[in-house]
Amino acid sequence: MRMIMSSSFMEIKAWQFAHQFVIDVYTITRKFPDTERFGLCSQFQRAAVSIAANIAEGYKKLSKADKLRFFNISQGSLEECRYYILLSRDLGYIDNTSFDSLNTEIEKVSRFINAYCKGIIDNSSIAD
Numbered sequence: 001m002r003m004i005m006s007s008s009f010m011e012i013k014a015w016q017f018a019h020q021f022v023i024d025v026y027t028i029t030r031k032f033p034d035t036e037r038f039g040l041c042s043q044f045q046r047a048a049v050s051i052a053a054n055i056a057e058g059y060k061k062l063s064k065a066d067k068l069r070f071f072n073i074s075q076g077s078l079e080e081c082r083y084y085i086l087l088s089r090d091l092g093y094i095d096n097t098s099f100d101s102l103n104t105e106i107e108k109v110s111r112f113i114n115a116y117c118k119g120i121i122d123n124s125s126i127a128d
Contacts, residue, residue, distance in 0.1 A: 009059035014112035018052035018074070021105045025081070028102070032093045040093070044084040050077035051109065055116075064120055071117050078110055 009015050025048040029041040051074050058070025089099040
C-alpha cells in the first residue's frame with residue numbers, strides 16, 4: 001500500500017489540530033496572572049509550539065527513523081502540555097470548561113500523531 005504524500009506539512013491533520021491547540025493555549029494563557037508570564041505561561045506556550053513545530057520539521061525528513069524521532073518529540077511535548085493543563089486548573093488559572101476543552105483538543109492531536117506514526121511505520125514506500 002502506497003501512501004499519498006501531501007505537498008506541505010500544513011495538509012497533515014495532526015499539524016492542523018496541533019496548530020489550533022497552540023492558538024488556544026496562547027489565548028488562554030493571556031488570562032493567567034502576570035506573575036506567571038515567565039513561568040507557567042512561557043513553559044506551556046513553548047511546549048504547545050513544540051508539538052506543531054516538530055510535526056512540521058519531521059514532515060520533510062527522508063527516513064522513517066528521522067520522521068518518527070520528530071513525531072516522538074512532538075508526543076513528548078504533548079504530554080508536557082497535558083500536565084500544564086492539569087496544573088493550570090489546579091492553580092485556578094482555568095475553569096473546568098477550559099480544562100475539558102483543552103484535554104479534548106490534546107487528545108485529538110495525540111490520536112492523529114499516533115495514526116500518522118502508524119502510517120509511517122506501515123508504509124514501505126518511505127526509505128528506512
